[in-house]
Structures are given as C-alpha cells and as structure tokens.
Amino acid sequence: MQNPRDILQHVFGYHSFRGQQEAIVQALVNGEDALVLMPTGGGKSLCYQIPALARPGTGIVISPLIALMQDQVSALRELGVRAGFLNSTLSFPEVQATERALLAGELDLLYVAPERLIQPRTLDLLQRAPLALFAIDEAHCVAQWGHDFRADYLRLDMLHREFPEVPRIALTATADMRTREEIVERLELGAAEQFIVGFDRPNIQYRIQQKDNPRRQLLSFLKEEHPQQAGIVYCLSRKKVEQTADWLCREGFNALPYHAGLPGKLRETHQSRFLREDGVIMVATIAFGMGIDKPDVRFVAHLDLPKSVEAYYQETGRAGRDGQPATALLLYGLEDVVKLRQMMGASEGNEQFKRQEQQRLSAMLGLCEITSCRRQTLLRYFGDVMEEPCGNCDTCLIPPETWDATEAVRKALSCVYRTGQRFGATHIVDVLRGSTNEKVITQGHDKVTTYGIGQDLTADEWRTVLRQLVAAGYLDVDPAGFGGLQLTELCRPVLRGEQSVHLRRDLRTRKPTTRTARRPDADIAEADRPLWEALRACRRRLAEEHGVPPYVIFHDVTLRDMLEQRPLHEQDLLSVNGVGDSKLKRFGIEFLDVIREFDYSGSQAL
Structure with missing residues (x-):
C-alpha cells in the first residue's frame, strides 16, 4: 500500500x-x-x-x-x-x-x-x-x-x-x-x-435579472464582460437552444447547440470542440454539463428559470472551476413560472412528488426575488451558513429598492378574483389598465369593479407585481389550465387590510459595475506576456499531438506557476504546482526549453 x-x-x-x-x-x-x-x-x-x-x-x-x-x-x-x-x-x-x-x-x-x-x-x-x-x-x-x-x-x-x-x-x-x-x-x-464540505464558490458572481428583451440583455453581457471567452447558455427547450445558437453565430460568436435531440456524433463533436477550443459558447438544455471538467468557463447564463435551487447551483457551478472570476447570469420572468408550473402539473409523478417539485420551484423563486444577499440564501438552502453578506452578488453590489405595494397588491388580487381566477397575467393587466381589446369586452370584464383602477402603473410594472406575488405565494398558477392565476390562503389578511406588502422595484437598466470586460490573464505583466503566450502555444501543440484538451496537459494555474518560478532544470520543475513525475517525463523538456529560451534572451538583453 x-x-x-x-x-x-x-x-x-x-x-x-x-x-x-x-x-x-x-x-x-x-x-x-x-x-x-x-x-x-x-x-x-x-x-x-x-x-x-x-x-x-x-x-x-x-x-x-x-x-x-x-x-x-x-x-x-x-x-x-x-x-x-x-x-x-x-x-x-x-x-x-x-x-x-x-x-x-x-x-x-x-x-x-x-x-x-x-x-x-x-x-x-x-x-x-x-x-x-x-x-x-x-x-x-x-x-x-x-x-x-x-x-x-x-x-x-x-x-x-x-x-x-x-x-x-x-x-x-x-x-x-x-x-x-x-x-x-x-x-x-x-x-x-x-x-x-462548504458549498461556497466565492469566485462566482451571482446575478438574477427580470427579462427585458433577453437577447439584448445577453448580447450586452457577452460583449461588455465576456468577449471571446468560453461559457454556457442554458435554455429550457431544444428549439430555443438551436435558435439562440444560430443568432449568436450571426452576432459574431463561436456558438454551438447541444441537446438530446441532436445526433450523437454531432453532440460528441460539439462537446469536444467546447473542451478543446478557446472561446466557444455552448448553448444547451440541461442535457449538457454534468461532469464537464473545463476549468476556464467564464460564465453560465440561464435564459429560462431552472426548476430548482439544486439545478441552478449545479449548472452555475460549471463556471470558474479554475478559481478565477466567473459570472452566473439568470434572466427570468412570469412566463417561466407559468411554463414550469404547467410542466409539473403534466408530470407523471405522484402527488407527493408534485408537492416536492412545487416546493423546490418556490425556493427557486424565493432566491430570485430576495432583496438580501443571494449567496447567503443559496448556501442556507444546502444547510451551509455564511455569517456576513458576500459582497459579490447583484443584491450586495447594488442593493435593490423596495416600495410599499400594499394598495397595488390589493388591486391585483381583487382583479384576479373578480375575473374568475381563470385568466393569465396579460389579461389581468389589461383589465387593470382599462384596455378595450376584444377579449376584455367579450368576457364582460369592462364591467367588473377593478376595470381601469390600475392606470397609475405601466403594464410592465403590473407584470412585475404579479410575478412577485406568484413568487411570494399570494398567487398560484393553474397547472392544468392555460396559466390562469388563482388566489391562495395567504391573500386573506392582505385583502382584509390586516397585512401590508413591500415588493422590490425592478430597475432594468441597473447592473453591477464592478466587472468590466477583461481577459482572464489580464493580471499578467506586459513583460511576462511573450513567455506566457509561448507556454500556452507549447501546451496547445502538445494537446493536439496527444488528442486531449489543453488543460489535460497543464492547467492555467500550472503555467502561471512556471511563469513565476522560471524553472530551468527538471528538479526545479517538480516544485511547480501540477507537475508530477509522469508529466515531468512526458512534457518537462518541452516547457523547460521554452523557459530557457526566454531566460537566455532576457540575459542577453541585459
């Protein structure tokens, strides 16, 4: 032994x-x-x-x-x-x-x-x-x-x-x-x-935003913060995966689709390219990602709401395995909640399973709508404790504003009740704002007492109110119907005037400004950059020769250690983090030659 x-x-x-x-x-x-x-x-x-x-x-x-x-x-x-x-x-x-x-x-x-x-x-x-x-x-x-x-x-x-x-x-x-x-x-x-072991991934910045033209939001995120960097974009449906990948390619990104409906050989090719090439964006359903060892995934973006905190945590955890800064961006809206609740209602699981799934979805919605530190809430879900706010999530970096929404909430709940608890958010908003569209008139909802009482808020603001009421459990979505909103028992004290409700105010244009577009190796000094690029080129050549991803040869952290230590002999190379006996024997001389060449050039220059 x-x-x-x-x-x-x-x-x-x-x-x-x-x-x-x-x-x-x-x-x-x-x-x-x-x-x-x-x-x-x-x-x-x-x-x-x-x-x-x-x-x-x-x-x-x-x-x-x-x-x-x-x-x-x-x-x-x-x-x-x-x-x-x-x-x-x-x-x-x-x-x-x-x-x-x-x-x-x-x-x-x-x-x-x-x-x-x-x-x-x-x-x-x-x-x-x-x-x-x-x-x-x-x-x-x-x-x-x-x-x-x-x-x-x-x-x-x-x-x-x-x-x-x-x-x-x-x-x-x-x-x-x-x-x-x-x-x-x-x-x-x-x-x-x-x-x-503690669940915290401190290098990941968690951000959750209301959907407001998701493609525009994603494009801004990629161009401003993660240009030419590897990442994963998750979508709920196969059709959306393919459409999003095609659109990103037209926008100049190297994007590939991945879902269970694609031919196995194509999935294998796309996965191999993601692992081996730099700057590839994988657009995928949850069929992709488990076990992916690629260390330099700089972002994970969700264009649809995950159905549980477990799924969200695992999928976002594929970013930043190398310990370098990474971003987890989630865009979600009320339509995501409706879609997931309908999917759960159509599930083949028993009633106990459906209740558990509803509880998991409610926990996920709670994470989306909180005004306190997201990381503390995320860790608490897994039984982990963080004493102080993390300082590296959107709610820490820019604390959200709240407002006393009690009156607006009563109007919304009353409107859901007066229209029969059978209609979705769009129709409820139309009634509140006094729309004269055909559906409102045909249903006779221009005659209910809540018709037109909500003109003080925009349609988007009302949708935000309804979304948060679903997340907080005041409203439920009819899983067997077409997304009709229904009152829950939690509504009673609010409608009786016994309880006030404060909601978060969505400010669509605000986002954390602490992260600007920068290369992962931006901290490397200009004088060291030629050697850094030469080490990367050596790694890339060896990876191609051996038919493996570059990180299998050496991780970036190992190349950084070489850059810092500048080993010139085999025994020196063994002190570099990530260099064992076998890799020393297989690759050592190749990297030592690169370092010696630069060391010699530097000495000559002196």
Whole structure:
C-alpha cells in the first residue's frame, strides 16, 4: 500500500491536500465507506483516485457520463495512471482487452457506466477481479425525482450486498438534506462517514435579472464582460437552444447547440470542440454539463428559470472551476413560472412528488426575488451558513429598492378574483389598465369593479407585481389550465387590510459595475506576456499531438506557476504546482526549453 501524500505529489503534482481531502482519502484507504458533498472544482476526483492507487486492486468508478469517459481516462493516462473504461462505445475486442487487463491486475482505475455495471456479465467479471473500491460519482442521480435522475442508479444498492468488503464512496456537488438522506438510503450508506464540505464558490458572481428583451440583455453581457471567452447558455427547450445558437453565430460568436435531440456524433463533436477550443459558447438544455471538467468557463447564463435551487447551483457551478472570476447570469420572468408550473402539473409523478417539485420551484423563486444577499440564501438552502453578506452578488453590489405595494397588491388580487381566477397575467393587466381589446369586452370584464383602477402603473410594472406575488405565494398558477392565476390562503389578511406588502422595484437598466470586460490573464505583466503566450502555444501543440484538451496537459494555474518560478532544470520543475513525475517525463523538456529560451534572451538583453 502506497502513501497517499507521495501519490498526491509524484502522480498529480500537488504538494498538499485541500480542506477535507486528506481525511476522505484516509477513510477510503482504511476500508471505510464515505459520502462526500463537495462543490464543483473542489477536487472530488482526487478523493477516490488516490485511494484507488494506494490500495491493492482496481478502483471502479461508476459514472453516468459515457461521452466524457474517454477524456477522463486520457487525462489519467497522461499522469501515468493505468486507466480504462467499459461502455457502449467500445467494440467487442476492445471490451475483451479491457476485461483481460482488469483480471490481470493491469488497471488502477476502471470507469463503468451504471447500466453496464449492473449487467450479469460485468458483475461476474468484478467478482473475479481484485477491487480497491467503488466510487459512485454524481451520486445525486440516485434521487428518484431529482433533476438528474438515472434509473440505473437505483440498483447500485447491490454493491453493498455483492461486495461487502470493498469500500464505497458516493460523491456529488449538489444535494439538499432531503436528497442527502435519499442517497444514504438508496445506496445503503447508513454506516458511511459523511463529509460535507462548504458549498461556497466565492469566485462566482451571482446575478438574477427580470427579462427585458433577453437577447439584448445577453448580447450586452457577452460583449461588455465576456468577449471571446468560453461559457454556457442554458435554455429550457431544444428549439430555443438551436435558435439562440444560430443568432449568436450571426452576432459574431463561436456558438454551438447541444441537446438530446441532436445526433450523437454531432453532440460528441460539439462537446469536444467546447473542451478543446478557446472561446466557444455552448448553448444547451440541461442535457449538457454534468461532469464537464473545463476549468476556464467564464460564465453560465440561464435564459429560462431552472426548476430548482439544486439545478441552478449545479449548472452555475460549471463556471470558474479554475478559481478565477466567473459570472452566473439568470434572466427570468412570469412566463417561466407559468411554463414550469404547467410542466409539473403534466408530470407523471405522484402527488407527493408534485408537492416536492412545487416546493423546490418556490425556493427557486424565493432566491430570485430576495432583496438580501443571494449567496447567503443559496448556501442556507444546502444547510451551509455564511455569517456576513458576500459582497459579490447583484443584491450586495447594488442593493435593490423596495416600495410599499400594499394598495397595488390589493388591486391585483381583487382583479384576479373578480375575473374568475381563470385568466393569465396579460389579461389581468389589461383589465387593470382599462384596455378595450376584444377579449376584455367579450368576457364582460369592462364591467367588473377593478376595470381601469390600475392606470397609475405601466403594464410592465403590473407584470412585475404579479410575478412577485406568484413568487411570494399570494398567487398560484393553474397547472392544468392555460396559466390562469388563482388566489391562495395567504391573500386573506392582505385583502382584509390586516397585512401590508413591500415588493422590490425592478430597475432594468441597473447592473453591477464592478466587472468590466477583461481577459482572464489580464493580471499578467506586459513583460511576462511573450513567455506566457509561448507556454500556452507549447501546451496547445502538445494537446493536439496527444488528442486531449489543453488543460489535460497543464492547467492555467500550472503555467502561471512556471511563469513565476522560471524553472530551468527538471528538479526545479517538480516544485511547480501540477507537475508530477509522469508529466515531468512526458512534457518537462518541452516547457523547460521554452523557459530557457526566454531566460537566455532576457540575459542577453541585459
């Protein structure tokens, strides 16, 4: 059995563990089970890769991400780790070769899709092989009505029964208390030690804005703050994904669509380009993103409302894995709430599931409408505590204004009641503002007492009022109808004059001004920039030669360390963060030559 600290340094090139990594690794090395909740970019993979190398046998990694297994395995092989995978992309001879390597003890890590793992052939194979551990990645997929549910995960409880002596580790970046309990129950991890690492991603700036011409808002955001930078734009429908990607291309951006309806080969090509090329924007449904290791995603933008805080947190967490500043922008409106409520109403889930989904949506709406620090609310949802406001979200940077909306709220609620609680927001606004359109007249709503009593507010202001009333639970959306608004029990004290209501005032033109368009490497001194670009060019060439994304060769943080330390000899290069024995042997001389050339040129200039 090898020493975990030696593996960390010589294989992965890091000089110390972060946070609870060492405790998690030691638990696995000792043969104990573990449940790990760690934010994206927190170093979850090391928590099972190092124990798999330290313990005798092969570590089996169960991952739902067939499309990414090749990249994950390629990255490990560049480190000198003997890694392989079994999934449906392999030919039968390739499967046989991998199985022989497993039985011969020639693999340190084997990645397996859950549907492959539960097949009798695979289980028989594993029974005959020496196993170090089971790592169940993206463990939230076991939550039966979660945002990334995978039915095959429900059968992974058999690992405890079939392989009682093999330690198991379940890992996820996203799980509230309810999902955590479900993971423990379904995977039979009751005796596992739980490691709950803080959920905070301080480098991500969270912003949520009311929709006001979303394309114009997105275009301004990209041009002013993230030109030529990699990012992800999430949309709710496949049609919107394709339309948005086409529009961004016409606006001069390198944008690609990604959704489950595209041919598999095209999805694979687009994903590969996103990982390997600079400045690509992926426009996608939630079918894209889980397990994406690209460190330099500078923004995640949502053009539609996510249906839960878990989904929002996980999707925004794909930005800024390298620890550099990143932005999470969400644009949402009342129409998003109506659409999601209708989708939930049409769901095949039972009544308990529908109630839970409504609760999750309500929590998401609450996050959108709060006037206090968004990060504090986001972390509180996952049971994490932040004592002071973060100073890096829109509500901290520009505190929103509020106003006493009690009178306007009573007018709106009364109008919903007088028109029969069957109509959507557009019709309610028309009645309040005294519109003479055909629908108002045909329905006879020009005769109700609330007709025309709301001319003191614009149509947009009334829509803002109605949106916040839905978010606060004063109004509900009829899920079985066409988005008709209905009163809830919370309305009674307001309508009786027993309770006042303060709402936030939407100022569409205001946005945080602390972030201006700048390159991620803008902090590099002009004198160092030629060497920086030469190191990047060297990395890019090696990545193309090896058929892997550039960050698999070295992350930006490693190149920055080279820039600072200027190592001239192999032993010096080992002190650079992210350079282990294998990468030193494979790539060291290439980067040393680049640095020596610049060092020599600099000396000559002196």
